[in-house]
Amino acid sequence: MRDSFGREITYLRVSVTDRCNMRCIYCMPAEGVPLLAHEDILTFEQIEAIVRAAVGLGIEKVRLTGGEPLVRKGILELVRMLGRIEGLHTLAMTTNGSLLAPLAQDLAAGGLTSVNISLDSLDPVRFERITRIGRLSDVLAGIDAALSSGLAVKLNMVVLEDTPASEIEALRQYAKSRGAGFQTIAHYSLSEEKRDDYAYDRPPPCSRCNRIRLLANGVLRPCLHSDTDIPVDFDNIEESLKKAILAKPAHGMVSSAIAVSQIGG
DSSP: OBOTTSOBOOEEEEEOOSOOSOOOTTTSOTTOOOOOOGGGSOOHHHHHHHHHHHHHTTOOEEEEESSOGGGSTTHHHHHHHHHTOTTOOEEEEEEOSTTTTTTHHHHHHHTOOEEEEEOOOSOHHHHHHHHSSOOHHHHHHHHHHHHHTTOEEEEEEEEOTTOOHHHHHHHHHHHHHHTOEEEEEEOOOTTSOOOSOOSSSBSOOGGGOOEEEEOTTSEEESOTTSOOOEEOOTTSHHHHHHHHHHTOOSSOOOOSSOOGGGTTO
């Protein structure tokens, strides 16, 4: 389905939880953020119903995000449910990788096709400073497990103001040596107007945007850099999705009602 500006919308990002086991400095404060009540978070059955309807409208790729999606209890079952949807070509996940090692093989068997793994430094001390509580060894083990399971792997690096060029190159070469993809992500704020001139791989220009987002509380977001929310009507999911697609603006502006921690990368 095309939006009002002729862009083909083929990509749905699904936040399965607002919880995370890290406290990255560019994502949330050290003490964390207010969390949704359990009863306010979509069930797996509701997520499956939304994804199934989205595929019927031309969505070909779904990415599971968080928070950190692997902290969601039973996440493997959700992957299996979505992996059975006919017409869904790509089922991906963005994760910090710290919980991935013991799950990678089963996730791949369940239908997951690829993972983007957040990795901002190969220096254990710097890594711990950025994540506040993360261990680099856990993420590297997750990368190893994902590659061994046959998942396509891409490393996501958020470039901070103090990130040296040598660090970017080191991660680029590490990814290449492992047969993984690599992309740099600008450190941006949703409270600042969306730009199309970032020096890094992401965010992409608005003219190439092909996605909508589903938040963990059942709200569709046509554009990350806006305050437009469309709650899913479970009596007519397809119509809710159509509204979200047609509500996409030509260009993102600012958002005051959502935090980066709610979108999982």
